[in-house]
Amino acid sequence: MIAMSTELFQFAPGREGYYGEFGGAFVPEILHETLAELRAAFDDARNDPAFWREYVDVMVTYSCRPTPVTYCENLTRLLGGARIYVKREDLNHTGAHKVNNVMGQGLLVRRMGKRRVIAETGAGQHGVATATMAARLGLACTIYMGEDDIARQRPNVFWMEQLGADVVAVTDGTRTLKDAINACLRDWAESMADTHYVLGTVCGPHPFPRMVTYFQSIIGQEARAQMLRITGALPRRVYACVGGGSNASGIFAGFLDDASVELVGVEAGGKGVDTEQHAARLAGGRGCPGVAQGYKSVFLQNHEGLMHDTCSVAAGLDYIGVGPILAHLHAQGRVRFEAATDAEVVEALRLVIRREGLLPALESAHAFVTALKEAPHLSGADAILVNQSGRADKDIFTVAEALGDERWKRFLREKAAR
Numbered sequence: 011m012i013a014m015s016t017e018l019f020q021f022a023p024g025r026e027g028y029y030g031e032f033g034g035a036f037v038p039e040i041l042h043e044t045l046a047e048l049r050a051a052f053d054d055a056r057n058d059p060a061f062w063r064e065y066v067d068v069m070v071t072y073s074c075r076p077t078p079v080t081y082c083e084n085l086t087r088l089l090g091g092a093r094i095y096v097k098r099e100d101l102n103h104t105g106a107h108k109v110n111n112v113m114g115q116g117l118l119v120r121r122m123g124k125r126r127v128i129a130e131t132g133a134g135q136h137g138v139a140t141a142t143m144a145a146r147l148g149l150a151c152t153i154y155m156g157e158d159d160i161a162r163q164r165p166n167v168f169w170m171e172q173l174g175a176d177v178v179a180v181t182d183g184t185r186t187l188k189d190a191i192n193a194c195l196r197d198w199a200e201s202m203a204d205t206h207y208v209l210g211t212v213c214g215p216h217p218f219p220r221m222v223t224y225f226q227s228i229i230g231q232e233a234r235a236q237m238l239r240i241t242g243a244l245p246r247r248v249y250a251c252v253g254g255g256s257n258a259s260g261i262f263a264g265f266l267d268d269a270s271v272e273l274v275g276v277e278a279g280g281k282g283v284d285t286e287q288h289a290a291r292l293a294g295g296r297g298c299p300g301v302a303q304g305y306k307s308v309f310l311q312n313h314e315g316l317m318h319d320t321c322s323v324a325a326g327l328d329y330i331g332v333g334p335i336l337a338h339l340h341a342q343g344r345v346r347f348e349a350a351t352d353a354e355v356v357e358a359l360r361l362v363i364r365r366e367g368l369l370p371a372l373e374s375a376h377a378f379v380t381a382l383k384e385a386p387h388l389s390g391a392d393a394i395l396v397n398q399s400g401r402a403d404k405d406i407f408t409v410a411e412a413l414g415d416e417r418w419k420r421f422l423r424e425k426a427a428r
């Protein structure tokens with residue numbers, strides 16, 4: 011049984027919810043009481059060993075945990091450096107790590123006696139996971155999603171609707187994740203008496219960054235024990251893609267106290283960090299500190315605080331902010347940040363699919379880009395671990411287009427003509 015970890019981060023006196031200079035809770039007055047209620051419910055649950063046992067039991071029986079660690083023998087041989095291992099979060103029910111957080115928050119909602127959940131989603135994985143949890147726990151469910159993301163992620167929208175969720179298309183702004191978050195916060199301000207906002211990543215006001223990291227830490231706790239068992243040692247480096255930062259925070263949480271393990275977060279380099287079309291906030295130093303969407307962190311914004319547009323082939327990484335805990339760990343030098351361009355991602359995806367028969371989501375393929383670039387510079391005595399946060403099924407339209415697959419395009423044309 012994976013142990014419960016009650017204290018991932020201690021707060022400085024009088025600075026609850028702050029990680030260095032980042033974090034906090036910047037919300038309208040009306041939401042303060044709701045957040046206070048959430049903090050109390052989470053603290054109560056966190057200090058109750060039975061809650062963590064119930065959580066782990068649900069994840070084992072409903073979501074295939076513990077997810078395995080896979081050794082990539084072919085890639086290791088091809089690249090000739092570090093031994094490459096992959097933590098298989100893609101094997102979770104609903105196809106990504108998102109379900110870890112969602113089932114945890116679902117159990118908390120039940121404890122709090124609320125009957126409705128709302129959520130925002132970018133790639134759609136968090137929306138599918140939330141709709142699944144709501145179906146399972148008998149909760150009403152509304153999902154906010156940017157209109158552009160709806161177009162990119164139609165298969166996930168289909169499943170959310172089949173699961174009984176009301177999917178609301180957000181037409182404001184850039185019609186992506188940040189606009190969906192704003193819409194969700196507006197709904198919550200009006201519905202908080204009976205509604206819980208299932209935030210999908212380690213962003214937003216305190217206690218969300220801490221709470222989501224807490225549930226996602228199951229990844230890192232499992233991975234650490236698995237690497238010790240399989241290789242007899244800790245990995246030299248751990249790689250994870252970073253949108254808001256939940257899969258990264260989850261796997262990094264297992265290794266934070268291991269100074270010998272280098273933690274590497276990979277952001278969306280889009281068309282290139284030197285262009286305006288990317289979502290790299292920490293890698294390349296393009297982001298700056300600011301307050302938005304309820305928390306203080308590093309955002310892609312101009313000097314007046316106006317948010318930039320972001321761009322990535324991976325909808326789940328296409329976001330202007332980054333979790334405050336990760337921003338803090340970056341400031342401390344504990345996590346190194348890199349960026350992977352869309353072109354590099356498609357290349358890495360092709361390689362991983364062909365050589366290992368793995369199907370990483372476009373988001374996860376970002377982590378592979380940097381891991382595969384760096385593996386040859388390490389020695390065979392080193393093991394590295396890549397978090398495969400999700401599977402590629404949802405990306406079939408985008409990937410087929412990026413790979414220029416003619417047979418798929420013909421299939422779509424024929425289907426549309428029927």
Ligand SMILES: Cc1ncc(COP(=O)(O)O)c(C=O)c1O
Pocket residue numbers: 106107132133134135136210211212251252253254255256257258325326327371373374399400401
């Ligand atoms: C498969 C997958 N990986 C990664 C992410 C990025 O989110 P986070 O940085 O919170 O892990 C998403 C977001 O939708 C996703 O679907």
